[in-house]
Amino acid sequence: MRRFPHTWCPGCGIGAVLKNVAMVIKELGWNYQNTVAVSGIGCSGRMSGYMNLDAVHTPHGRVLTAAEAIKTVRPDLNVIVLSGDGDLASIGGNHLLHTSRRNPDITVLCNDNEIYGLTGGQAGPTTPKGTKTLTSPRGEPYLPLRLGRMLTLQPPYFYARTTVYHLNHFKTCIREALLWKGFSFVDIISDCIELNGRRLGFKTAHQMFKWFDERFHIVKGERDHLQENELGIAKAVVEEAPKPIEKVEEKPEIPTDLKPFTLQELHHFDGTGGKSIYIAYKGKVYDLSTSPLFQGEKRMRCHLAGKDLTKDMDIAPHGEDLVFKFPVVGRLK
Amino acid sequence: MKQLISGNEAIFRGAVRAGASYFAGYPISPTSEILQQAALYSEENREFRFLQAEDEIAAAIGTISASLAGAKAFTATSGPGFSLMQEALGWGHVVEAPCVFVNSMRVGPSTGMPTQPAQSDLLQIKAGSAGDYYPIAFYPNSVEECFRLTVTAFNAAEESLSPVILLADAFLSHLYELVDLESIDINIVPRSKEPLGSGQRLFTGTAHDKMGNVKTNDPEIYRAWLWEVKDRHDRVAEKYPSFEYLPCKNSETLLIAFGITSRIVSSLKDRFSIFRPIRIYPVLEKELLEVTQSYRHIIVVEGSDGQYASWVECAICRKVMKVPCLGGGFKFKWIQSQIEECLKGTDR
Numbered sequence: 001m002r003r004f005p006h007t008w009c010p011g012c013g014i015g016a017v018l019k020n021v022a023m024v025i026k027e028l029g030w031n032y033q034n035t036v037a038v039s040g041i042g043c044s045g046r047m048s049g050y051m052n053l054d055a056v057h058t059p060h061g062r063v064l065t066a067a068e069a070i071k072t073v074r075p076d077l078n079v080i081v082l083s084g085d086g087d088l089a090s091i092g093g094n095h096l097l098h099t100s101r102r103n104p105d106i107t108v109l110c111n112d113n114e115i116y117g118l119t120g121g122q123a124g125p126t127t128p129k130g131t132k133t134l135t136s137p138r139g140e141p142y143l144p145l146r147l148g149r150m151l152t153l154q155p156p157y158f159y160a161r162t163t164v165y166h167l168n169h170f171k172t173c174i175r176e177a178l179l180w181k182g183f184s185f186v187d188i189i190s191d192c193i194e195l196n197g198r199r200l201g202f203k204t205a206h207q208m209f210k211w212f213d214e215r216f217h218i219v220k221g222e223r224d225h226l227q228e229n230e231l232g233i234a235k236a237v238v239e240e241a242p243k244p245i246e247k248v249e250e251k252p253e254i255p256t257d258l259k260p261f262t263l264q265e266l267h268h269f270d271g272t273g274g275k276s277i278y279i280a281y282k283g284k285v286y287d288l289s290t291s292p293l294f295q296g297e298k299r300m301r302c303h304l305a306g307k308d309l310t311k312d313m314d315i316a317p318h319g320e321d322l323v324f325k326f327p328v329v330g331r332l333k
Numbered sequence: 334m335k336q337l338i339s340g341n342e343a344i345f346r347g348a349v350r351a352g353a354s355y356f357a358g359y360p361i362s363p364t365s366e367i368l369q370q371a372a373l374y375s376e377e378n379r380e381f382r383f384l385q386a387e388d389e390i391a392a393a394i395g396t397i398s399a400s401l402a403g404a405k406a407f408t409a410t411s412g413p414g415f416s417l418m419q420e421a422l423g424w425g426h427v428v429e430a431p432c433v434f435v436n437s438m439r440v441g442p443s444t445g446m447p448t449q450p451a452q453s454d455l456l457q458i459k460a461g462s463a464g465d466y467y468p469i470a471f472y473p474n475s476v477e478e479c480f481r482l483t484v485t486a487f488n489a490a491e492e493s494l495s496p497v498i499l500l501a502d503a504f505l506s507h508l509y510e511l512v513d514l515e516s517i518d519i520n521i522v523p524r525s526k527e528p529l530g531s532g533q534r535l536f537t538g539t540a541h542d543k544m545g546n547v548k549t550n551d552p553e554i555y556r557a558w559l560w561e562v563k564d565r566h567d568r569v570a571e572k573y574p575s576f577e578y579l580p581c582k583n584s585e586t587l588l589i590a591f592g593i594t595s596r597i598v599s600s601l602k603d604r605f606s607i608f609r610p611i612r613i614y615p616v617l618e619k620e621l622l623e624v625t626q627s628y629r630h631i632i633v634v635e636g637s638d639g640q641y642a643s644w645v646e647c648a649i650c651r652k653v654m655k656v657p658c659l660g661g662g663f664k665f666k667w668i669q670s671q672i673e674e675c676l677k678g679t680d681r
Contacts, residue, residue, distance in 0.1 A: 057537035066398035
């Protein structure tokens with residue numbers, strides 16, 4: 001408590017995030033001996049410092065790597081990441097992809113206010129298209145990054161979207177995320193009234209909350225994915241990894257009525273002196289005399305005429321159908 | 334028992350001897366072997382954690398975070414990767430995380446000449462990150478010294494509470510020598526920092542007071558903090574004033590060389606005096622001043638265009654002559670002829 005009063009503007013959603021996270025941590029009975037808060041840079045990056053926990057305040061965007069390393073070294077600690085959308089999705093986008101792939105047991109609580117607040121209100125990766133900000137005076141030209149779609153591409157995943165306005169749902173999401181084994185991500189739609197809301201035409205934070213209520217609705221039950229206007233939890237455990245395909249050796253049926261050849265006999269037909277060019281493949285003998293590549297020569301690159309070329313196929317750049325088009329003249333004894 | 338091992342291997346074994354239990358890295362020549370060794374070692378020893386990160390930024394941040402979490406951590410890279418690590422290096426100095434960064438230098442800037450050796454990242458260790466900070470850096474010149482100085486780097490890191498840099502070059506990383514590592518007896522400083530999960534501290538890259546409270550508008554607190562850090566680093570650096578001085582009678586010329594160049598010019602020790610700094614930073618100002626006094630000519634032979642020479646000039650307030658071995662050209666004959674060239678204009 002010694003670091004209060006905090007630095008945030010009146011009406012900011014981060015206060016609600018901080019309070020509810022702290023309440024859930026208390027309900028779960030976690031304390032400074034088994035919990036660490038990690039955060040990045042930005043308004044939301046200051047959250048960890050106000051917790052009665054050991055807190056790490058990392059450089060911009062590197063929060064996930066830091067959290068993962070801490071969890072790797074100290075698996076007994078509960079690692080909570082408190083950060084914002086610009087930090088996690090923009091400058092830390094690469095780390096978001098790779099840390100979620102490695103699936104460490106950390107919980108990420110993303111205060112998603114759709115703006116860079118601390119630097120004065122520039123467009124961020126989650127700013128909706130058309131929003132006027134300091135760096136998009138004619139309206140943001142690009143579509144926002146859809147974190148939900150990005151993170152729910154491959155299981156296992158835990159992705160929840162909630163807002164600071166839907167308090168009960170918000171607390172449920174945080175609790176479930178903290179208890180999830182593996183990488184869990186909660187996208188908390190939050191408001192920035194001073195640097196985003198007023199420019200959008202809202203007078204108070206409460207008007208922004210009402211706007212969240214219009215934009216989003218809560219969906220119940222187990223979900224795999226969330227639509228853009230849905231609040232809820234999408235989760236999936238790990239899929240059974242596809243088994244490596246085993247190569248089944250097929251024994252080709254060789255008709256017995258074909259003329260039998262020994263390897264010595266086959267070697268005789270090497271194309272020299274106007275003789276035919278015969279090769280053996282999987283027990284059958286083919287007449288390659290008409291092949292334009294073998295024509296008039298003893299060999300075609302590394303393939304020798306008059307030999308069993310079954311093993312050559314493994315390193316050949318072509319398939320076996322190239323051999324099948326030639327007439328069968330016998331079988332290998 | 335004597336073994337034939339490379340510089341990279343000696344660095345890794347030194348780290349293990351010093352008690353390292355975390356390695357994060359990203360493949361880059363010429364230090365990929367350290368990454369591979371760490372991966373192999375972590376398979377056999379579960380308490381040793383290993384991360385092949387998505388980039389050097391993550392590797393460096395992982396190293397410092399692991400250090401805060403309570404592990405002796407290190408990472409290894411080369412010039413281009415070291416450039417990416419600068420952000421984390423600055424952060425490590427502010428949060429006071431003891432860890433070791435190995436930088437095996439190759440020709441730069443950018444991708445440069447992979448993988449030709451160079452000694453051109455000296456300014457990067459001191460001035461690569463934003464703001465003022467006082468790193469400690471060592472530079473071995475043999476495989477055995479790679480081992481020893483890795484342990485020393487870990488010790489200095491624990492004492493100074495900061496990332497310590499171990500320099501090497503592409504030659505040294507891939508240099509194979511017979512060494513007996515078991516017989517090397519070396520003191521190891523235990524872990525000095527309380528790990529995470531034992532208080533209500535804030536480890537922040539923002540300026541802060543002793544309690545970890547963020548203070549961004551008080552110059553007094555910032556100054557007090559910076560002087561304390563500088564003082565601590567100087568004190569630790571004083572404990573390791575490592576250099577090698579080979580005086581030669583009748584010589585009026587002093588060659589200053591370090592790392593692999595010192596091995597090359599060592600065959601001239603009958604003609605010139607040779608001074609080899611082992612602690613590269615903080616610069617050995619006192620020692621340099623003392624040694625250089627009795628020489629008329631000072632020639633710095635190094636693998637960059639006068640990076641160390643500029644520090645020497647600052648330290649001794651005199652002009653020095655330079656033999657820059659650029660582009661991976663460390664041929665003895667060429668260096669010898671360049672030294673002769675330097676001395677030709679003088680009346681020696």
